Amino acid sequence: MKRIAVDGLPDDPLAAAGVFHQHWLAHVEDVLGKGEDVMLQVGSTNHTHREWRLSIVAGLARKHAPQRINMVAGEGDAVDATETYLARAPGITGQYLET
Numbered sequence: 001m002k003r004i005a006v007d008g009l010p011d012d013p014l015a016a017a018g019v020f021h022q023h024w025l026a027h028v029e030d031v032l033g034k035g036e037d038v039m040l041q042v043g044s045t046n047h048t049h050r051e052w053r054l055s056i057v058a059g060l061a062r063k064h065a066p067q068r069i070n071m072v073a074g075e076g077d078a079v080d081a082t083e084t085y086l087a088r089a090p091g092i093t094g095q096y097l098e099t
Contacts, residue, residue: 001038001068001087004028009042012025017052025056032064040071044098054096061094068092074099 006024009016031038042053057071070080070093078099087091 001039001083002031003039003041003083004031005041007043011045013048016049017056020052020056027039028060028069029064029095032060032067032069035067037068038070038089039086040069041075041079042071042073043075044073050096057096058094065093069094071096073097 004024004027005024006020008023009019028038028040040057053071053073057069059068068086068090070086072086073096074082082097082099
């Protein structure tokens, strides 16, 4: 499973979704298209970002099945533990998880 740390996202949820689409989406789809599973790591934020994040990861999971993709918000040991869990859980894809 490849971890992609997504950074540089604005605080505004609409702007953050736009930056993700403009600067990250092609790279993520390229990795999935090469047959790798992906865990996107994003920073923790407030509830206003939940919908666009969930929509992105669910759409990518549908489009690139059987490759798996999940998005995890947070940093540190909790993200590492979540990555270890996801790597061993082949049925989990399209999820947005907050640590």
